[in-house]
Amino acid sequence: MSRNIIKLIKILFLTVSLMASFSAFADLPVQIGNEEGDDASFDYDHYYDDRSDFCANDSADPEGQKGSPVISSINPQSGNVGDSITLKGKKFGNSGHVLFGQTRAHTQAWGQTKITATIPEGTGSVSVYVQTNRGESNHVKFTYLEGPEPTPTPTNPPAPVPTQTPVPTPIPTTPAPIPTPTPTPTPTAPTFSQVNKDILVPRCVSCHSSRNAAGGVDVSSYSAVMDSVTPSKPNSSALYKSVKSGGMPPGKSLSSAQIQEIYDWIAAGAQDN
Numbered sequence: 001m002s003r004n005i006i007k008l009i010k011i012l013f014l015t016v017s018l019m020a021s022f023s024a025f026a027d028l029p030v031q032i033g034n035e036e037g038d039d040a041s042f043d044y045d046h047y048y049d050d051r052s053d054f055c056a057n058d059s060a061d062p063e064g065q066k067g068s069p070v071i072s073s074i075n076p077q078s079g080n081v082g083d084s085i086t087l088k089g090k091k092f093g094n095s096g097h098v099l100f101g102q103t104r105a106h107t108q109a110w111g112q113t114k115i116t117a118t119i120p121e122g123t124g125s126v127s128v129y130v131q132t133n134r135g136e137s138n139h140v141k142f143t144y145l146e147g148p149e150p151t152p153t154p155t156n157p158p159a160p161v162p163t164q165t166p167v168p169t170p171i172p173t174t175p176a177p178i179p180t181p182t183p184t185p186t187p188t189a190p191t192f193s194q195v196n197k198d199i200l201v202p203r204c205v206s207c208h209s210s211r212n213a214a215g216g217v218d219v220s221s222y223s224a225v226m227d228s229v230t231p232s233k234p235n236s237s238a239l240y241k242s243v244k245s246g247g248m249p250p251g252k253s254l255s256s257a258q259i260q261e262i263y264d265w266i267a268a269g270a271q272d273n
């Protein structure tokens, strides 16, 4: 008899529980089965005693309000950081976390069946899921748009600094270069070879060679000639003075041109050239 009454109470409770579970708001079973365990009430125990029973009979809501959250849709399925996204499903409970891969999203609104969140930082495709104190939901895919947002500053080659169109260097109005007056061609000084060939050999060597050096004067070689020459100083050179005076060669003097040639060669340094 009393057993029947207890049975009746059980049925009554289950009915209430069932009704509650249909309610969009009531989270009765969980409230009863308060996980903080600060209310080990009769109902709590009772509820778990009959839990299997409850589930078996709960054909109207096989998943009930217990267990892990379930995401049925994510909208949009792709987007940009900072955009809002809506997750629909069930058993989201009253609070929890929405994760994009490893990153928690800020949630704007949290309902049993609908969560609005802000897309956190991320790239590519990530798994989005909900974590509540009842567990982790299924994962749904979300793709970050390459978005026009972070327009990766194209590594444009630095705009070529417009090289200022080179100002045409004004043609300097320099007066036409004064043509250097064609230098009166200073007659290149006669060389020793010329002097030797023109004068010494034909007019002096017969009497002033190494074998026959009249007056000790030998003009048969450059080095010997230099004994009678002071370079650059014709007037200090015996060679020049002897011809300038007309003393040499005896008998018939050199022409003024020949005398000048000797002068010029000595004046130019009496080179062995």
Ligand code: HEC
Residues within 6 Å of the ligand: 199, 200, 203, 204, 205, 206, 207, 208, 214, 215, 216, 217, 219, 228, 238, 239, 242, 243, 248, 249, 250, 254
């Ligand atoms: C025909 C022979 C003869 C010819 C040619 C001759 N000389 Fe002499 N020269 C002599 C005699 C000899 C002496 C030494 C006697 C003297 O001092 O008068 C002499 C002396 C010199 C002396 C030394 C004079 C001094 O003042 O120390 C010089 C320098 C000289 N000759 C230069 C020449 C030159 C240069 C030529 C050619 C352009 C030349 N001689 C041609 C016979 C010649």
